[in-house]
Amino acid sequence: MLTVLSIVLGAINMFERILSNDSHYLVFERNVSDLFFSSVPEEAVEEIRKLEMVEAANPILFGLVSTEDTPVITCFGITNDDPRLDDAEWIAGDRALFGTEPQTIYLGSRAAEFAEVELGEEVPVGNDVFIIGGILKLENGFENGGVFMPLKLAQEFFSKEGYSSIVAVKLTDTELGEAFKKRVEADYPDLIALENEEFSQSYSQFKILSATAWSVGVCAFLLGGMGVANTMLMSVFSRIREIAVLRVCGFSKRQVGTMILGESFILAIFGTLAGFVFGFIALRLMSGIPQLNGYIQPVFDAAILAGVALVAFFTSAVGSFYPAWRATRIQPAEALRYE
Amino acid sequence: MSREFENRNAPTIIKVKNIHKGFDNGAIPVLKNVTLTIKEGDIAALWGSSGSGKTTLLHLMGGLDTPDSGTIDVAGLDPTAESDRLALRRQKVGFVFQLHNLIPDLTLKENCLVTGVATGTPKSECIERFQVLAKELGIDHRQDRRIQELSGGERQRVALCRALMHRPKIILADEPTGSLDEKNGELVFEILKQLARRENVTIVMATHERRFADACDRIFQIRNGQSFEI
Numbered sequence: 001m002l003t004v005l006s007i008v009l010g011a012i013n014m015f016e017r018i019l020s021n022d023s024h025y026l027v028f029e030r031n032v033s034d035l036f037f038s039s040v041p042e043e044a045v046e047e048i049r050k051l052e053m054v055e056a057a058n059p060i061l062f063g064l065v066s067t068e069d070t071p072v073i074t075c076f077g078i079t080n081d082d083p084r085l086d087d088a089e090w091i092a093g094d095r096a097l098f099g100t101e102p103q104t105i106y107l108g109s110r111a112a113e114f115a116e117v118e119l120g121e122e123v124p125v126g127n128d129v130f131i132i133g134g135i136l137k138l139e140n141g142f143e144n145g146g147v148f149m150p151l152k153l154a155q156e157f158f159s160k161e162g163y164s165s166i167v168a169v170k171l172t173d174t175e176l177g178e179a180f181k182k183r184v185e186a187d188y189p190d191l192i193a194l195e196n197e198e199f200s201q202s203y204s205q206f207k208i209l210s211a212t213a214w215s216v217g218v219c220a221f222l223l224g225g226m227g228v229a230n231t232m233l234m235s236v237f238s239r240i241r242e243i244a245v246l247r248v249c250g251f252s253k254r255q256v257g258t259m260i261l262g263e264s265f266i267l268a269i270f271g272t273l274a275g276f277v278f279g280f281i282a283l284r285l286m287s288g289i290p291q292l293n294g295y296i297q298p299v300f301d302a303a304i305l306a307g308v309a310l311v312a313f314f315t316s317a318v319g320s321f322y323p324a325w326r327a328t329r330i331q332p333a334e335a336l337r338y339e
Numbered sequence: 340m341s342r343e344f345e346n347r348n349a350p351t352i353i354k355v356k357n358i359h360k361g362f363d364n365g366a367i368p369v370l371k372n373v374t375l376t377i378k379e380g381d382i383a384a385l386w387g388s389s390g391s392g393k394t395t396l397l398h399l400m401g402g403l404d405t406p407d408s409g410t411i412d413v414a415g416l417d418p419t420a421e422s423d424r425l426a427l428r429r430q431k432v433g434f435v436f437q438l439h440n441l442i443p444d445l446t447l448k449e450n451c452l453v454t455g456v457a458t459g460t461p462k463s464e465c466i467e468r469f470q471v472l473a474k475e476l477g478i479d480h481r482q483d484r485r486i487q488e489l490s491g492g493e494r495q496r497v498a499l500c501r502a503l504m505h506r507p508k509i510i511l512a513d514e515p516t517g518s519l520d521e522k523n524g525e526l527v528f529e530i531l532k533q534l535a536r537r538e539n540v541t542i543v544m545a546t547h548e549r550r551f552a553d554a555c556d557r558i559f560q561i562r563n564g565q566s567f568e569i
Contacts, residue, residue, distance in 0.1 A: 245440045248403065249501070250429035250457035333404035336440065 022083040023058070023168035024177065026199050027184055030192040036062050039163040044188050048167060051183065053176040058082045059164030061154045065125050065147060067115060074146040077154025077164070084138065085148075092119035093134020099150035104133035108144035128157065141287075169193070217308075221315045224271070228319035232264050236327045243327055244335030253328040260327045264320030265313070272312040276305070352509060352541050353377040353400060355566075358409035360395055365407060369395050371564035373409070377557070379508070382535060382542040384552035387561035393545035394513050396561065400543065401434060401511045402427050414508050429458045433502030433540075435531075437514035439494045441486045447497050448473075448482040454504045465504065472500045476530060492523035499531060503538065510535065512544040516551060528554065 027048065029038040040059065049057045061077030078084070080099045091109055098106065105125070107117070112135045117123050121132050125147070138144045155161045171180060177195055184193040236243065243256055251259075355375045361368040369392040377383045385393040398404040399411060402418030414431040416423040441450045448469060455465030473479035476496040478489075486494060495515060502510055515531065516524030528551055535542045544555065552558045560567045 241440065242442050245442060246453065246457070248401075248428060248434050248440075249454045250425065250505070252425055252457075255457065331404070333398040336403070336436065 022087075023056075023170045023196065024174055025169040025171065025180060025193050025195055027057075027167040027169060027191055027193045028165065030190055035165050036064070038165045039160065040165065040167055040191060042162045042164070044191060045164065045167050047187065048169060048184065051180070053171050053173065053180050053183075054169055055172045056081070056083075056170040058168045059151060060166050060168060061151060061158065061160060061163070062165040063154060063158040065157075067123060067125055073111060074142055075149060075154060075157075076143065076146055077149045077151045077158070079151050084143065085136075088136035088138045091135045091137050093132075093136075095134070097133065099152075101131070101133055103128070103130050103153070104150075105130040105153070106134040106136055106148040107132060108146050108148070109135055109137040110141070110145040111147060114145070126157070218311070221311050224312070225315035225319035228264055228267060228271075228316045229322055231267065232260060232320045232323035233326065235263070236260060236323045240330060240335045243330050244332040247330065247332045248336075256330075257324040257328045260324035261317070261320050264316050264324070268312055268316030271316070272309055275308075275312070349378040349380050351376045352379040352381075352414055353543065354410075354412040355396070355400065356410045358396070358399060358411065359407045360392075360399060360404070361407055368564055370399075370406070373561075373564070373566045375559055375566050375568065377541060377543060379541055380539055381557055382532060382555045383544070383557040383559060384555035385543065385545045385559050385561055385566075386547070386549065386552035388547055391561040392564055393547075393561050396566075397511050397513050397543065397545050400509075401432050429454075429505065431508050433505065433507035433510045435495070435498050435502045435510060435512040435515045437517040439498040439518070441494060441497055441501070443486045446483050446485055447478060447489065447493075450486065450497055451501045451504055454501060458505060460505070468504055468506075469500070472503055475534065476500050490523075491519050492526060495519060495523070495527045496530065499527070499534070503534060503540070506538070507540065509541045509543065512542060514545055514547070516546065516548065524548075524551075 027040060027044070028035060029040060032038045042059075045057055045059045048054055058079060058081065060082075063075040063077065065073050065075045067073065085095060085098055091112075093106065105123075107115070112118075112132070115123065117132055119132055119135060122129050123132060124130075136144075136148065149157065151164065155163065169180070171177060181193045181195075184191055246256060246259075247253075353376065355373055358370050358373040359368070360370040373392075373396060385396055387393050395404065399406050400413055400418060402413075402424035405419050411418050413427060416427045416431060418424060418427055442453070445453070451469050451473070452462070452465050454460075455462065469482075470479065473482055476499060478493055478496050478500065481489060481493065486497070489497065495518070499515070502512075510531070512531065516528055519527060531542065531544075532554075534540070542555075544551070546552055558569050560569050
């Protein structure tokens with residue numbers, strides 16, 4: 001469960017950081033199921049830029065491209081003044097030349113490693129061939145495994161001339177957020193402006209991913225619960241005579257039940273700790289696999305760990321209830337005859 | 340061995356009256372209208388062949404099983420009543436079994452302290468009692484050994500020690516010598532008798548061996564599901 005949650009929530013976190021890079025608000029098309037389908041017209045971007053309360057507005061066009069070796073690579077169409085170009089470590093190429101040379105694209109370092117390409121090489125992408133103009137090392141796994149194109153080139157490539165997917169907006173003062181939101185929505189009824197945090201909470205894809213992760217995790221725990229129940233039931237059956245002896249020695253039904261529940265909790269504690277350790281190791285190993293293009297950036301926060309521990313204990317309690325009940329029903333005389 | 344103890348004036352501690360017990364919903368009758376009384380301090384034998392119902396009668400006295408009909412009074416408690424059973428096992432009765440029924444994962448000492456855990460007796464008190472009994476039974480030097488490391492005779496002495504830990508009034512012993520060789524069987528029986536006399540414990544012992552029955556104060560022969568004092 002920890003592994004699944006960490007991967008999915010890590011992915012959500014990475015995607016949030018792509019969107020919110022040095023910005024306060026995101027502007028995108030209203031009522032789209034996925035940002036890949038959002039279209040914000042260039043005129044809107046220009047008008048937003050001109051607003052007094054806006055310090056910067058950076059359009060981004062998302063797209064998916066494929067190469068011979070990799071069927072799906074995220075492509076980011078960005079402008080020359082996008083802050084991530086300055087934040088990145090340029091392993092190869094010249095930052096100043098971004099967007100000045102024709103048919104030139106820029107690769108995240110993991111994407112370059114995986115494609116085994118170097119600066120100046122030609123790479124086929126989709127039906128076109130591009131020249132590698134630079135290799136960037138970025139903190140974000142999605143970006144590091146992605147392709148960057150100057151916005152105009154991306155618009156041509158994806159046949160979305162004059163549009164971007166979103167606009168990341170940085171305000172002069174965050175207090176002006178509500179005013180900015182109202183202004184955008186008044187001027188462009190087809191667009192919506194959401195504060196980054198608000199966006200993360202309301203974006204349906206994040207909700208689906210998160211719900212899926214929790215569902216898979218809970219299923220994993222139900223299996224775990226059955227495992228605990230099975231283990232404890234086996235333990236009760238194999239110790240039927242021992243339990244009878246305890247009853248003969250004066251143990252009450254409650255004491256026997258408590259003993260079995262206690263053993264289950266100890267099993268749950270060690271199981272949870274072992275799960276944390278193995279999950280952590282698995283995530284570390286997966287995040288180092290080049291084929292995953294660095295997409296896995298696990299997130300371990302206290303809430304996840306506490307949630308997982310809580311579900312583990314709840315599952316073990318439910319899973320051990322039946323074996324404990326069975327143990328209390330053992331009739332000493334009958335059990336002592338049991339071989 | 341011979342009968343050596345007269346106990347006529349002692350009060351009755353076990354009263355079994357008109358007990359019927361069968362298995363498979365009464366299809367296999369085991370005890371038929373059994374009535375007997377045992378006095379405080381008696382060392383009584385339930386003697387009979389295998390399958391005669393000795394163990395069943397012992398289990399009924401100890402509240403390990405319930406009769407189909409009839410009444411039982413053991414030290415003022417009713418073993419057939421759920422409410423009395425726990426008190427009976429914790430305060431009045433100690434059990435010794437043919438196969439000793441010790442917990443193999445525990446040490447000799449831990450096995451004996453189990454009763455104290457059940458009753459919530461302070462550990463120091465339990466250990467003090469254990470040390471006295473273990474010394475008398477000659478097993479104190481092996482107290483940290485696991486059960487698998489002990490001989491049959493030692494195991495039965497551990498079972499005896501465990502049964503006496505909570506100072507019961509009655510020991511219900513089911514073929515305590517049955518799994519031992521002649522020498523060890525006699526040794527365990529003698530220890531059982533000596534401790535019973537000193538601690539003023541009543542003993543009810545199921546046995547199929549006439550020589551051990553003859554060494555008891557009273558003999559109840561269990562035959563065809565009925566009891567006859569001989």
